[in-house]
Amino acid sequence: MDRRLFEAAETGNVQQLHQILTENPLILHSVAMASAENPLHIACMAGHVEFVREILRSKPDFAKEVNQDGLSPMHVASANGHLEIVRELLKVDGNLCRLEGIREKKTPLHYAAVKGRVEVIADMLLACPECVGDVTVNGETALHLAVKHSQFEAVKVLVEWVREMKIKDIVNCKDEQGNTVLHVAAWKKQRPVIELLIHNEAVIALEINAVNQSGLTALDLLKIFPSEAGDREIEEILRGSTVGAISARRGDSHNIHTTPAAAASFAASRTSLVQPKNLEEYFKFKKGRDSPSNARNSLLVISVLVATATYQVGLSPPGGVWQDGEFRGQSIMGYNSEVTFLFFMFFNSVGFSVSLFMINILTANFPMHSELQISMLAMFATYSIAVVTIAPNRLKLYVTIFTSVLPSLVRPVARGVRQLIWKHRNSRISSSGC
Template sequence: MDTRLFEAARTGNIDYLQQLLAENPFILNNTQLSAENPLNIAAAMGHVDFVKEIIRLKPVFAIEVNQEGFSPMHIAADNGQVEIAKELMEVDIKLCRLEGRQKMTPFHHAAIRGRAEVISLMLSGCPDCIEDETERRETALHLAVRNNRFEAIKMLVDWIREMNKEYLLNMKDEQGNTVLHLASWKKQRRVIEIFLGSGSVSTGSLEVNAINHTGITALDVILLFPSEAGDREIVEILRSAGAMRARDSVPSTVTNSQTSTDNPSTPERCWSNRDNLVEYFKFKKDRDSPSEARGTLLVIAVLVATATFQVGVGPPGGVWQDTSIPDQKNITSNNTAHFAVNHNNIVINYVCFGSICTPTYKNAQKIFQGLHS
């Protein structure tokens, strides 16, 4: 792009643009060979009048997607430029559905950034944009929940219910997660209350017991990944709406025609999909904040340390302190004879200091020699 045209777009100087056109009537045509066009730059800077003039002169710029996967509408939606979005929709009402990289539309970007006014504008002009999915099969509602955009979530849910499109609440991403799964993972109590309404879910609306590809429900997400962020209240809200764990929501009897792989909640399927769950909850720079990642890692570290300590001080089944031989004189004793023996048949004594026991070995050398004689 001519640097002078770039400067005119950056500053929104229409007079300078006209001067450049007088000197070279084809200056706008030459920009088609560049990575950017002046409409993208003017949209990013918020120059509404300059955008109008470029659209009048070269409306084709409105539908161009640059190398980064952004069109002028993507930029306007991401920045919350409502007036510019209006002008662009005058060119083509479906520009809010224009796909960029990873099939991301301007409407998706508005949801990610929580641009409520832009969302309202696009829904009014092109309501079908709410059904568009990214490469990961995420809807705008998935993206709004994932990025904690409460006002955008409320607006989208209200619109969905007003238009009787509640099936959109049950749409699943590539991992089989509904928006309720994501809200549970993010500990978004207010969002969960919006999804569940009064607490009772009518048939055909929100599926509170939907199971993802890893074999867990929204309630499982809370119970499997506990924290101190109001988990008890969220669990109560979910249970009051009829939420169950996956193991309880699937009938225990399976017909002969069904295999274990047909049931998403079977242990075999959960195990085979464990890598998907790990991959899904991995830290992603463009999705998760470092503070949330640190908090989650801290919770996990505490849980692992607690579980390890409990196993150390109280092994499953207990331990024998020493070999026990009942008193021969007391035949009615309830105690039976036993020998503390490890897997190599080495007699073991436990020397205990408080709650910590250290094993010592009796006749270890003799037994070792006997095994190799």
């Protein structure tokens, strides 16, 4: 993006924008072609209403574009609570509040609910009533998110809207784990939310005894996660409803149809509101749900931990070193079992080399990356000198080969392993006929 245009958007300088457009009337079109982020995103972030109006007047299509984080200008404005900007964007297209972000498929209404932007929520509902039913990749509505993030004022606005519009399905919508808003409120011990829902239960057709995928009602969740105070009052509120809350564990088939599978699921659900059926699949990285930046940060932490552990173990191998005599400073393990020592040094050096390689990749394009590379090279040099020094004389050559050859092999070996995994996956997909 042109530097002057960026500065104008950042400061909200409408006069400078007009000057830039006079000099180059096509600059906004070139920005749309060359950059993921347009000046409308920046102005929405900073809250410059007049600048937003001018941009929308010249280039209304910017309102539907997403930035590098997969967020539209409406996402940015709603999350920051810039009501006037939200209204300007809604004038362009009322359905902008239904745009799904790349991450988790959250709409601007979802972001407003998470942040408790009450006025923004109200305006969005007026402009596009259907947006109240939009769900995230986890099946959560704006009402789910407002309760989950303890935004009671936002909950009140949403419930009042549902009550007035008589949209009875919203409060009983279930997320991917089968939890309704009442489940979440019971888990979070949010008495005001539960009172609000129970007070309007007849109008909003609240299902008091809805069962989630673990076979639990809201009352079950309340009891599974006991707190020091307030549980008894909340339980009385639930039981005092028109239908009367019950526990699925009591096997009341008249109100709730439980199965042996649901009963078994209950035992597995005592530690979590949303216990997944397959923990291995649940914790795997998933595109669209998990942020690549978060994955990178996690990998960086893990690689640093591995580098630290392998460096320390390399300098202090099991059994220690001789403290005196002819072999002082050399590994005791190396003399007692040469083969074991060689295997130990080989795999430890592999772990150390790969962790440094990962750190180098994950920090690429970071500020002062060259300085970081120098420090990592120095660290590898000290590691190599140390492990060669403590190796018995008969094994020094082998250890030297490990430490000098491994760094050059890390990249091609890693690439080869990835290619083998990729081919294996493709062959499995082909054999399955997908």
